[in-house]
Every structure is written in structure tokens, then in C-alpha cells.
Amino acid sequence: MPTRIQKQARQDTMLLNMGPSHPAMHGTIRIMLELDGERILNSEVEVGYLHRGFEKTCEHRTYFNLLPYTDRLNYVSPLINNLAYVMTVEKMLGVVIPERAQFIRVLMCELSRISDHLTCLAAMAMECGAFTVFLYKMKAREFIWDVIEQTTGARMTTSYIRIGGVRADLHSDFDTVLKKAVEETRLVLKDVHGLLDKNKIFLNRTRDVAVMSAQDAIAYGWTGPCLRSTGVLYDVRKAHPYLVYDRLNWEVPLGERGDNFDRYLVRMQEMEQSLRIVEQAAVHLPKTARGLIADGIEPAVAIKESRQRRVRKAIALSPNLEGSEGWRYPDILASATGYVVPPKEETYTSIEGLINHFKFFMRGHGIRPPKGEVYFAVEGGNGELGFYIVSDGTDRPYRLHLRAPCFHVVAALEHLIRGRYVADIIPTFGSMNMIGGELDR
Amino acid sequence: MGVNERTRLTEDKKKRPPAGQFITTQFNSLLGWARKFSLFHYPFVTACCGMEYMSAACAHFDIDRFGAGWTRFSPRQSDMLLVVGTITHKEAPVLRTVYEQMTEPKWVVAFGTCAVSGGIYDNYAVVQGIDRIIPVDVYIPGCPPRPETVLDGLLKLQEKIQHQDHEWRWKKRKY
Amino acid sequence: MEEKKILERLREKFPAEVEETASSLGDDLAVIDKGAVLPVMTYLKGKPEDYAMLLDLTCVDYRGEEPRFEMVYHLFSLTHNKRLRIKTRLPESDLLIASLTSLWKNADWLEREVYDLFGVNFEGHPDLRRLFMYDGFEGYPLRKDYPLRRRQPLIRLKD
Numbered sequence: 001m002p003t004r005i006q007k008q009a010r011q012d013t014m015l016l017n018m019g020p021s022h023p024a025m026h027g028t029i030r031i032m033l034e035l036d037g038e039r040i041l042n043s044e045v046e047v048g049y050l051h052r053g054f055e056k057t058c059e060h061r062t063y064f065n066l067l068p069y070t071d072r073l074n075y076v077s078p079l080i081n082n083l084a085y086v087m088t089v090e091k092m093l094g095v096v097i098p099e100r101a102q103f104i105r106v107l108m109c110e111l112s113r114i115s116d117h118l119t120c121l122a123a124m125a126m127e128c129g130a131f132t133v134f135l136y137k138m139k140a141r142e143f144i145w146d147v148i149e150q151t152t153g154a155r156m157t158t159s160y161i162r163i164g165g166v167r168a169d170l171h172s173d174f175d176t177v178l179k180k181a182v183e184e185t186r187l188v189l190k191d192v193h194g195l196l197d198k199n200k201i202f203l204n205r206t207r208d209v210a211v212m213s214a215q216d217a218i219a220y221g222w223t224g225p226c227l228r229s230t231g232v233l234y235d236v237r238k239a240h241p242y243l244v245y246d247r248l249n250w251e252v253p254l255g256e257r258g259d260n261f262d263r264y265l266v267r268m269q270e271m272e273q274s275l276r277i278v279e280q281a282a283v284h285l286p287k288t289a290r291g292l293i294a295d296g297i298e299p300a301v302a303i304k305e306s307r308q309r310r311v312r313k314a315i316a317l318s319p320n321l322e323g324s325e326g327w328r329y330p331d332i333l334a335s336a337t338g339y340v341v342p343p344k345e346e347t348y349t350s351i352e353g354l355i356n357h358f359k360f361f362m363r364g365h366g367i368r369p370p371k372g373e374v375y376f377a378v379e380g381g382n383g384e385l386g387f388y389i390v391s392d393g394t395d396r397p398y399r400l401h402l403r404a405p406c407f408h409v410v411a412a413l414e415h416l417i418r419g420r421y422v423a424d425i426i427p428t429f430g431s432m433n434m435i436g437g438e439l440d441r
Numbered sequence: 442m443g444v445n446e447r448t449r450l451t452e453d454k455k456k457r458p459p460a461g462q463f464i465t466t467q468f469n470s471l472l473g474w475a476r477k478f479s480l481f482h483y484p485f486v487t488a489c490c491g492m493e494y495m496s497a498a499c500a501h502f503d504i505d506r507f508g509a510g511w512t513r514f515s516p517r518q519s520d521m522l523l524v525v526g527t528i529t530h531k532e533a534p535v536l537r538t539v540y541e542q543m544t545e546p547k548w549v550v551a552f553g554t555c556a557v558s559g560g561i562y563d564n565y566a567v568v569q570g571i572d573r574i575i576p577v578d579v580y581i582p583g584c585p586p587r588p589e590t591v592l593d594g595l596l597k598l599q600e601k602i603q604h605q606d607h608e609w610r611w612k613k614r615k616y
Numbered sequence: 617m618e619e620k621k622i623l624e625r626l627r628e629k630f631p632a633e634v635e636e637t638a639s640s641l642g643d644d645l646a647v648i649d650k651g652a653v654l655p656v657m658t659y660l661k662g663k664p665e666d667y668a669m670l671l672d673l674t675c676v677d678y679r680g681e682e683p684r685f686e687m688v689y690h691l692f693s694l695t696h697n698k699r700l701r702i703k704t705r706l707p708e709s710d711l712l713i714a715s716l717t718s719l720w721k722n723a724d725w726l727e728r729e730v731y732d733l734f735g736v737n738f739e740g741h742p743d744l745r746r747l748f749m750y751d752g753f754e755g756y757p758l759r760k761d762y763p764l765r766r767r768q769p770l771i772r773l774k775d
Contacts, residue, residue: 049529050526055733056565069561075492119495142499218668232694401672407722530768
């Protein structure tokens with residue numbers, strides 16, 4: 001398998017393999033090193049151990065069906081991948097979503113981004129030896145996942161952000177759980193700043209290690225926190241604002257030197273800014289007057305009644321995941337039919353609703369964007385996450401391509417570790433936040 | 442005594458186990474108890490399930506309380522291979538090598554539907570279940586499984602280890 | 617207005633090579649001739665256009681049409697904050713196109729990925745070999761005539 005480095009290796013050097021199953025390789029990358037003692041003369045990175053055929057599989061699934069596949073791309077921030085895909089399709093269809101749904105999307109995405117940065121820095125710190133930081137950050141992540149679970153139903157791979165809006169509204173208890181998560185995350189961030197920021201060992205391992213200049217970073221196509229650590233201000237949320245990011249008050253942290261420590265610090269400060277966005281979004285969320293209908297009839301009764309006559313009374317369902325209310329839909333989903341799953345009360349109790357339901361899911365029908373192609377990008381946890389979709393007018397995408405941010409970041413790994421020690425690979429690779437699902441697709 | 446009674450007594454004597462087996466069954470249980478509460482696992486993490494593995498290993502859902510806390514990143518030092526995440530055809534020889542490098546006794550847990558059966562990926566690149574490569578003891582389904590499911594799977598593995606026949610004589614297990 | 621200007625400037629500078637330009641859904645698009653990729657990209661990277669970042673490089677297989685493959689490049693200019701899409705068609709009989717590794721460094725891996733999944737050859741690439749699939753894999757998976765479930769296992773699988 002290793003071709004180039006074996007052919008090019010000199011006679012008196014040692015070849016070392018940091019194989020695909022390695023604790024610090026985040027599972028699925030292989031780095032072959034040509035060493036002179038501890039110094040790296042040359043290296044070769046081999047990827048593809050998690051190539052799961054995402055792009056080819058998507059050509060065989062309908063636009064609605066392939067949503068769960070997008071969750072599993074950047075699996076530490078799955079809601080952001082959902083959002084990127086869904087907004088690309090909405091751009092093709094020209095759908096405008098309700099304001100409450102936009103705020104909810106922003107809130108969920110920022111929580112996802114916080115959990116992405118928490119996981120990345122936790123893994124980086126653990127591999128450098130700071131086990132406590134790992135445990136603290138996992139604790140904070142659990143609280144955030146509690147919030148996500150209460151709203152979306154799943155801790156990780158949610159498929160919550162749908163074409164046309166979001167799957168369900170927020171729970172009535174949302175504010176309490178969110179407040180707890182934000183508090184706990186702030187405490188953890190404060191603790192970790194105290195543990196690592198002035199820690200001599202951590203600084204020795206990360207300061208001035210693997211320095212990337214801004215010019216090189218742009219030449220390599222870096223985006224996201226890694227690019228911002230070199231001093232270049234490019235954040236898709238500020239440059240091409242989408243959803244409601246331009247209405248909220250937040251800043252973009254920038255680094256100076258582009259070394260590992262700057263990448264760490266940029267991510268820590270981005271988490272602080274994301275917490276600010278989350279708090280503001282929770283406050284500015286457009287209020288909805290629709291609560292649980294007090295005098296609605298039970299769903300089972302309504303279904304039974306629909307067999308004899310048309311049901312005209314309101315049905316008592318809760319607004320969040322436990323039930324779906326058709327009349328709550330205007331808050332969370334676009335009102336155009338043909339893009340969203342029809343509400344269940346209509347499907348089960350009227351013939352038009354049933355027909356709409358069939359026409360949405362039937363093979364050859366459903367979401368069929370016009371012929372053409374589109375590219376749309378959002379700010380993922382690692383940088384610009386873009387989807388390029390070519391549509392041929394049918395219900396399946398003709399070609400779906402993902403612009404993976406960490407692909408370009410990892411392409412620069414060989415350049416960054418040349419001339420450094422073997423032990424420098426660990427914090428460098430950790431600060432790059434390689435996610436196998438996104439890198440290999 | 443008639444002919445029938447004499448036959449019955451001889452047959453009864455054949456059914457009664459010899460005296461030494463009581464000690465070996467007790468020793469077997471003791472070995473089972475010791476092995477199940479000191480599992481050193483090798484997390485062969487590839488994909489998204491790794492996040493739930495991290496959650497299961499950390500403070501909220503602790504697997505250390507079940508004795509399986511210590512992660513050993515070397516096949517020689519571990520006895521449970523925890524295959525977490527999708528295994529592609531490119532990764533299959535690596536998994537096989539790691540499994541063969543592990544020393545007896547060893548158990549394999551397939552964590553997540555991709556390891557159990559290929560998951561939602563039925564295409565040219567993914568192995569449809571790791572039991573096509575190595576023998577599996579416990580299958581934990583879920584995409585990704587909740588940490589409570591993982592703990593349940595671990596308890597099932599511990600039950601299996603308790604009641605298993607332990608090879609404490611130097612005999613190679615054939616598979 | 618700015619968007620039309622870049623496409624117009626491109627047309628003025630390369631009248632023979634630019635086949636069509638379009639602007640739909642906010643994306644700017646220019647289709648150019650296969651042989652003109654390197655000069656057009658060099659022009660776009662330099663000042664004043666300053667498309668300093670190659671965002672993405674991919675390929676689409678239009679099976680049944682001739683020319684069959686289409687290379688799609690996405691460029692981004694940080695100073696002007698603009699994206700641009702460049703497309704070019706490749707016939708199946710002549711799957712050779714100039715490599716952009718001399719201009720942008722991430723073109724190295726991106727082109728290896730396209731070679732791996734589609735079989736397009738890049739002239740001038742320092743080290744063109746497979747990126748995702750393993751040695752011994754035959755065929756190019758993302759082409760439309762490669763069946764989704766054709767597996768080529770590396771080790772013997774039990775059933």
C-alpha cells in the first residue's frame with residue numbers, strides 16, 4: 001500500500017507507521033513517517049479508511065430520504081450538516097421558511113458547534129496527556145446533548161432540520177434545560193482556561209508548533225477556525241450571512257501566529273461567542289401564541305370518527321416531538337405543500353391529506369427540484385461546509401458533492417509536520433479536528 | 442435383588458459425575474467472575490459511534506463501575522475488542538490483524554449497526570457486518586446506541602463470560 | 617453589477633475559450649474550453665480578480681451525453697468576497713486535463729480524489745494515484761456505470 005514514501009526513502013532512515021487503528025489518529029487515518037531519530041524528514045498521509053460511499057448512495061435516494069446520511073458526515077456537529085444540505089435544496093426550490101424556524105435552526109446549529117469544539121479540544125488535550133480536560137468537556141457536552149435530545153429526540157444523529165423548516169417545535173421546558181447547559185458550559189470553559197492557558201507543558205507542546213502562514217493557508221484552501229487562527233477574517237456567517245446571523249450580536253475571534261495554541265484558543269473563544277448567540281436567539285425567538293389545545297379531542301377518537309364523518313374539531317397534540325399539530329406548522333415549517341410531510345391529523349382523518357401524504361412519498365413524486373445545479377455553503381465546525389447538487393428534474397439528485405472543510409486542512413498535514421518531532425504530530429493533528437466521516441465521505 | 446434393580450444401580454453410578462468435577466466447575470466460576478469484572482477493552486473506533494463510546498466511558502454513564510474502565514490501546518494488553526463504527530473493505534485487513542494479535546481469552550463486541558450489519562450503508566465500500574471477518578460475542582444495535590444500551594450490552598457480555606467454559610489449560614481455541 | 621463585470625471581463629479576455637456564462641440563483645458560472653483551463657485559472661488567480669482560494673474541484677458524469685464528463689471548479693475571492701464556478705467538458709475518449717497543482721496546493725488531493733472516483737487524468741500532477749479506494753480496486757466507483765453494490769473485498773469474507 002505505501003508507495004511514494006517507500007520508494008523515496010533514503011537508506012539510513014527509519015520508516016514508522018502510525019496505523020489506522022491508533023488512539024490519536026481519531027480512528028481512521030494512516031500516517032507513514034520517515035524518521036531520523038525523532039525528527040520527521042518526510043511523511044505520507046493515507047486516507048480513505050472510512051470512505052462509505054456517501055455521494056454514490058445519495059444518487060439512489062430521494063431528497064427527503066437522504067437526510068440521515070448527512071447527519072453522519074461531520075458526526076460531532078450533525079445539525080450543521082443537516083442545515084447545509086437542507087439550505088442547498090431550499091435554494092434550489094426557492095422556499096422561504098418561517099422566522100421562528102430560522103431562530104430555532106440557529107440555536108440548534110450553535111449548540112452543535114459548541115459540542116463540536118468541545119469534542120475536538122477534549123480529544124486534543126487528552127492526547128497531550130490532560131485527561132481531566134477530556135472529562136470536564138464531556139460533562140459539558142452531556143448537558144448540551146440533553147437540550148438537543150429534548151428538542152429533537154436523539155442525542156447525536158438527529159435529522160431534525162428538514163426541508164422547509166424544522167421537525168418539531170421546542171418543548172415548553174426548553175428554557176430551563178438550556179439555561180443549565182449554558183451555565184455548565186461556561187463553568188467548564190472557565191476551568192479549562194485555568195488548566196491549559198498558562199500551563200507550561202501545554203504551551204511547550206503547542207506554542208510555535210506547526211505554524212501555518214496566512215498565505216499558505218489560503219493556498220491550501222483552509223477555512224474555519226484553522227484559517228482564522230492565522231489571522232484571516234473569513235467566516236461564512238459574516239461574509240455571506242444566512243438565516244438570522246446578521247441580526248444577532250457576536251464577534252469572530254482571530255488568531256495571530258497560526259500555531260497549535262492559536263487554533264486551540266480560537267476554538268475556545270468561538271465557543272464563548274456561540275454561547276452568546278444561543279442566549280440571544282433564545283430571547284429573540286418569535287413568541288408563538290399557540291399552546292396545547294385545552295379542549296381538543298384525543299387522536300384515537302378522531303381517527304375513529306373520521307371513518308364516518310369528516311373531523312372538524314381540533315385534536316389535542318403537544319407541539320413538540322410527541323405529536324405534530326397541523327396548525328402549529330406555520331411556525332416551524334413552510335406552508336407550501338409538496339416540500340413538507342403533511343401533518344398527521346390530516347393524513348389520518350381526511351382523504352385529501354392521505355393523497356398528499358402518498359404523493360409526497362411515492363416513487364417518482366415528492367420533492368422534485370427544477371433541472372439545474374446549485375452550490376451553497378454554511379459555516380461548519382471546521383470551516384466552509386458546502387453542498388453542490390446537480391438536479392435532473394427527478395426526485396433523486398443526479399450528483400451530490402460535499403465540500404468537506406477538513407479535507408483541505410488535512411491535505412496540509414504533511415507540510416506542517418515536516419522537520420518536527422514525532423510527538424508534535426499529536427497536538428497538530430488534534431487541533432485540525434479531522435472528522436473521518438467528513439474527510440472520507 | 443432382581444436383574445432390573447442391579448442394572449438400575451449400575452446405570453445410576455454411570456450418571457453420577459466423578460468427584461473432581463465439583464472443584465473445576467467452582468474454579469471455572471471463579472475465573473468467570475474475575476474475568477468479567479476486569480475487562481480491558483480495545484476501542485477500535487472508526488466513526489460516529491465513537492462519540493457515544495466517549496460518552497459511555499465518561500462521567501455521566503461510567504463504564505468504569507462495571508470494571509471495564511481501563512482502555513488499553515494495544516491488542517496484546519486487552520481482552521475485549523470493541524469494534525465501534527463502520528468497517529470498510531479498506532479497513533477490514535487491519536481489523537483482522539488486530540484481532541489476530543490479541544491474546545486469548547478475547548471477546549468481540551460489535552458496537553453500532555454499522556459494525557453489526559453494515560448499517561445504512563449497503564454499497565461498494567462497506568463490509569456488511571464484522572461477523573464476516575471475525576467472530577462476534579455481543580451485538581449492540583443502535584445508530585448510535587444510547588450509552589445505556591452499551592452498558593446493557595456490556596452486562597450481557599459479562600453474563601456470557603460468567604457462564605462460559607474457560608480454557609485455563611494451555612489449549613488453543615479453534616475458530 | 618459586480619457579478620456581471622467579472623463574467624464580462626472573462627469574456628473579453630478569453631473570447632475564444634469561454635463558451636457560455638450564466639448567473640442563476642446568485643451563482644456565477646462560466647463554461648470554458650478544455651484546453652484553456654490553465655490560462656484562465658492563472659488569470660483568475662492573479663490580480664485584479666484575485667480568486668485566491670480554490671474551494672472545490674469535482675466531476676459530474678453525464679452518461680449518455682457526449683462529451684460525458686464535466687469538471688466543475690469553485691473559486692473564491694477573499695478580497696471581493698465572491699464565488700465563481702467554472703465548468704469544462706471532457707469526452708470519454710480523451711480524459712486528460714491540465715492540473716492546477718502549480719496554482720493551488722489543495723488541488724493535489726482534490727485531483728487525486730477525482731482520479732480515484734472517476735478516472736480523469738491530470739497532466740502535470742506530481743503524484744497521481746488513488747486516494748480513497750485501496751490498491752487493487754478495479755474501476756471508478758462514482759461513474760454511473762459502476763453498480764452501487766459491486767464489492768471487491770480485500771480479505772476473504774465469511775458468509
